[in-house]
Amino acid sequence: MTPFSLRRLLVRLIRLWRSSLQLRTVAITVLATLFAVTVISGYMAVTIATNLYESRKDQVLAEARQATASAQLLFDSSVTQTGAIDVETAAEAVSRTIRLSTSSPTQFALLRTPGQSTPQIMQQRQSPGFDLGVITSELQAAVAEGGDAVFSQPIGINGGTTLEPGIIVGSTIEVPTAGQYELYLVFGVSDVQRTLDFVQQTLLIGSLLLVLTIGLVTFVVVRFAIRPVRLAAQTAEKLADGQLEERIPERGQDVVATLARSFNRMADSLQRQITQLADLSRVQQRFVSDVSHELRTPLTTIRLAGDVIYDRRRSFDPTTARTAELLHTQVQRFETMLADLLEMSRFDAGAVDLETEPTNLVRLVEESIDSIRPLAEQKGTELRLVAPGGYFEADVDARRIRRILQNLLGNAVDHGEGRPVVTYVDSDARAVAIAVRDYGIGMDGAQLERVFDRFWRADPSRQRTTGGTGLGLAIATEDAHLHGGVLDVWSEPMQGSCFRLTLPRRPGGIVRHSPLDLPPSDPVDAVLTEGGHDA
Incomplete structure (x- = not known):
């Protein structure tokens, strides 16, 4: 589309916006509703997302605490009366216990806390596919120094082509004769994301349907409300064009009907006054025209007689001569005035x-x-x-x-x-x-x-x-x-x-x-x- 076409389209839209009250009302209502619905839906989506995430996080932390407690109990119960412990066998049992103590497939890693003086007699363990890169230095430091506390952090889990949301939870376990180890559990929360996506989609579709419904209702209501106003405007234009018999139909007893009755009474009054003024104007024009025509004959006679007197004024005494001059001047002015009146009557009659x-x-x-x-x-x-x-x-x-x-x-x-x-x-x-x-x-x-x-x-x-x-x-x-x-x-x-x-x-x-x-x-x-x- 060329710039000229865009400018013409913009001019047409501006003209339509200025000339259509119905368009402005519907557009403003839809825009205001869209803004309100967007704010409310956004607030609801954020609140639901926060609640879903916090609920899932509380569940994950509870399962992590249970898994940590079970692992610690298993290690402690593996110590014999002589104080010896088969740490590898205990570690295998802990791995099975962790898999059974969580409600969803969970990846885990059992890592030795760095910086210990005791010898490392138990190998570090991790489930297949566990990415050690998800353990940040901040989380590892917090876990190492946190004692019995449980720490969590949101992460992204490699799901193949995309990253899926997850939570990593870290805690410490004391292994007899082997020192302190850190247990990291990775929980997937993609189910929460799917639920949130469904909720957001539902809110979006519902909001759009609500805006469309309000826009449609507004259009119908405004059309119903503006129709009498448009009819009154059309009737007023016809009255202005001289169609004095035009009236607004009167239906019902509501405010629109009251407006129609008041408008019609006003139109009746205007019609009577305009008719009276038109009749008076025609009478006045006819009077001026008739009087002007009727005066021409006696004025012509007076002018001829005055011209004769004016031509012989030199033979009169000074007073009579001055009177003849005044008579001649006033007759000329009378003729000019009469000619002007006749000309105006011709203009009024449209005969020019x-x-x-x-x-x-x-x-x-x-x-x-x-x-x-x-x-x-x-x-x-x-x-x-x-x-x-x-x-x-x-x-x-x-x-x-x-x-x-x-x-x-x-x-x-x-x-x-x-x-x-x-x-x-x-x-x-x-x-x-x-x-x-x-x-x-x-x-x-x-x-x-x-x-x-x-x-x-x-x-x-x-x-x-x-x-x-x-x-x-x-x-x-x-x-x-x-x-x-x-x-x-x-x-x-x-x-x-x-x-x-x-x-x-x-x-x-x-x-x-x-x-x-x-x-x-x-x-x-x-x-x-x-x-x-x-x-």
């Missing part, structure tokens, strides 16, 4: 279509700047354009983009406090971006959250020169979304604001990255001295 054509955005920006220049000169604001070059032509609805630009430029001039307003245009192979940057009063965080809301203005008490409906940025946002683009904003109090429009180069494209930073990195001084040119 794009009429795209290849457009040079730099030229479109220049035209928008020229249209706003009289207002900028009145405010004492300098308009700058920064267009470093690139893929500027894009398929857009020029009328709507021009409306967005005029709104952004008008707001920048209104709130720029007479400081320069810089417009940036840049693009790449997939997207185009236009940013309008002013250095005026700016906005705080609370204002930024509502800047694109309908009928909202940053400072209603502030005297404005353009607009006034509070629908400009809302319409601009709808126009941007209609193109598949994004309208972003950056602002800091007393540092100005920057609105950035990012559009896909072709209809249906997706904006993943904007060619312009927000705000663009060029400060005003750099724009004036390096890359900018007068619009």
